[in-house]
Amino acid sequence: MNRRKFLGAIGAAGLTITGAGKVLAGEKPVMGAAVKDVEGLPDSYAVLFDSNICIGCRQCEMGCQQENQLPEPDVDFHDPRIFEQTRRTDWKTYTLINQYDDEAPGVGWLYRKTQCMHCLEPACAHSCFVKAFSKRQDGAVVYDRKVCVGCRYCMMACPFNIPAYEYHIALDPLVTKCTFCEHRLLDGREPACVEVCPVRAMEFGTRTEMLNLARRRILDNPDMYVDHIYGEHEMGGTNWLYLSPVPFPEIGMRMDLGTTPAGNYTSGALGGVPIITAFWPVLLVGAYAIARRKDKIAREERDQYVSRMIAQAGPEVGRKLAERLSKAQELDQAAIEEEVRKALAEAAAKTESEEAH
């Protein structure tokens, strides 16, 4: 196989793996990298959390724990000391409240709830190599524990640091995260945390309804809210949306995530084209270096032959051979051997005729 054909083969192989694919589950799956086509699942369920309303009572945490039969928490749900640190989700905790003001723990005015954002194009689903995570048409991002391999790439990939892991379990540890109370959604019921909230800090409806509600709240009370609905576009949009009285980074939500859906970052690489076009020059340089070396070795080999000839058949033959070889610079191994054979035969003939005399 020559070099060009060989490189072509690599190129073709790279092209056969493509990036786009389905991450949506259900009867009507849509292409993951093209969810824009369905305009962000406008009729899927969504929740709007309003930091202006939440009082940090942690009833939602308790509701979640009971609904999903999670283990008892390390710190009691009524203990305000929990607010001394900023927490993240873990295997016992699908959702949690953090306090972000400078007041004493539990008596502040700025709280935010954390749980899975239920992204429209979830990084967790895009990154899972066995499709254990998938996006449902009703908005929930759900987990299939029967196929999960426990590689934890989903945890690496999630931009919101949501999935947690049962590191302490030896056999069949699971990736855990908020399920959007997927069983309740099937009956059109709102998630447990939304239902138990005493002040209605969360609203539940379709994504379009929630976006409209959020807009209305901002318009009606422009000085109570920053003019941004978190989750409308972040990472391609999410089904959990947030309103805040302060800039979002102050309640621990990154504004630098961008609006590009996670899958788009890898589809290019999986498509292979950019890699192949970009590494060609480098590969060729490497190939060139090796090839040059090869020529040099060939030359050395030829010289070795010549000197051996000189030793074997006397200086006369060797000189002739060297002359002839230097005329033809581009001889390959076979040609060299041919020349050597000829020179030897000549020498032998000469000796014979000399002896005959």
Place this chain on the structure above:
Amino acid sequence: MTNQHNEHPWEVKSPWITPFNVVAALIVLVGIYLTYLRFTGGLAAVTNLDDNYPWGIWISFDLLCGVALAAGGYTTAAACYVFGIKKYHAAVRPAVLTAFLGYALVVFALHYDVGQPWRLAYPIFVQQGTTSVLFEVGLCVFLYVTVLFLEFLPAPLERLGIKRVRNIMIKLTLVLTVFGVILSTMHQSSLGALYLILPSKMHPLWYSTHLPIYFFVSSMFAGLSMVIFESTLSHRWYHNRMDKSHLEGTPHVTFGFAKAAAWIMAGYFFIKFFGVVLNNNWAYLNTFYGMIFSIEMLGFVALPAFLYIKGVKTRNIKLIRWTAVLTVFGIIFNRFNVSLVAYNYHLPSEMKYFPALAEIGVTIFVITIGLIVFKFIATRTPIFYELPEYKGSH
């Protein structure tokens, strides 16, 4: 190094009780204990992994470095069979064996890391997550282990005298080599692509849309350097198992590979440099992360490239061998930088991950198993020599 060679390398016997065997046995015992802990107490019992650091050194070293350093298999085979440089022939079998064991160990080590090792083949046979870069990695690694096994097969077959199958395998050499290069291109680069999906967690100096290219290109000189490094070690330990053509071929391999590696490293240096320019990352160079990045680029890429060239120019084989060690460390440094230093760079230092002793222990255990199996195979099959009846026939 003497130039004497053993006329009958296949007759060498080695004693049972050697320092290597004793140390290896101890490590294996510890490894078995750690294995017990891992599979009774879960990952928490042996690792420092947590929810923010789902991937530790078992991924950084065992997977990322393991695969990069096993790249000697495809580079050597391609140089010999695709580019037709027969002088490298002697290096092919050791390199293929190392690569095969390297990949086999990667798969072995993954059984410790994943939660459901019995489902490791699910992504291939049960449900394919085609949108995942990890799927591509998994599929290619799976196929490539198979290819490497087939490439390695002639050695034991020759030893066992199963000629017919062996000759079929030899005929497949070119096809297998080309297939191996394609698979390697794809998964070496995909290992870098794994990090593409998490831009918000990666330090900009290491995050680039070109990560796959960086990983692939660096795997080439990682593989070449590893072959040089390994042949140094093999010559120390297995000198009496090498035949004339292996001993004669080694300097060619060392100089040729050093030169190729230097060229590729120069190219790598420049594409990484242009990465900094393109992403306008100058400001970061003046920070702690910038310092680490500069050490990586200057000390572990530019310097060894220069030393390789110098070694080739002055025919200094010793310099080249040390440079190979430096390059190998550089690759490890780079993979650790991407997967542990750049990853989660914004977390406060007390939340950062540092491997547990037991975690490092498992990695050492895995490497030791590799050495033991390598020794077992290299002392029993024609790796460093050719059996008389097959001389020159492949």
